[in-house]
Amino acid sequence: MKKSKRAMRRSILQCLYAHLQDAYGLEIQAEQFMQDQLSDREIDALLAFKSDARIDELRSALDRLERGVYGTCLACKDAMDQGLLDTDPARRLCGACEMLYSHIMTHGTGLSISTRL
Numbered sequence: 622m623k624k625s626k627r628a629m630r631r632s633i634l635q636c637l638y639a640h641l642q643d644a645y646g647l648e649i650q651a652e653q654f655m656q657d658q659l660s661d662r663e664i665d666a667l668l669a670f671k672s673d674a675r676i677d678e679l680r681s682a683l684d685r686l687e688r689g690v691y692g693t694c695l696a697c698k699d700a701m702d703q704g705l706l707d708t709d710p711a712r713r714l715c716g717a718c719e720m721l722y723s724h725i726m727t728h729g730t731g732l733s734i735s736t737r738l
């Protein structure tokens with residue numbers, strides 16, 4: 622079952638908040654950060670003070686949600702399993718693609734096989 626956009630946004634923000642808290646220690650309260658009134662623009666303004674790969678991932682997840690492509694695998698364009706998104710809301714690849722591409726990245730094989738045929 623797919624979650625509503627609002628619920629997905631909340632779970633992304635929750636992750637973002639937990640990360641900011643872990644990495645930097647925040648003064649802002651969780652309720653303040655995750656309330657729906659906080660616009661993407663305001664989030665951007667807050668994030669302007671911090672920068673790391675995880676923030677970028679989660680910020681681009683919010684962006685994909687706005688563009689209506691959130692939860693779609695970047696590689697095969699299939700809808701991703703909700704369970705995977707619950708585990709990591711910033712996830713960009715479905716299970717099968719993640720296995721395939723991480724194999725290619727670590728072993729340098731895979732893509733070449735199909736081009737050789």
Ligand SMILES: [Zn+2]
Pocket residue numbers: 694695696697698699714715716717718719
């Ligand atoms: Zn895929």
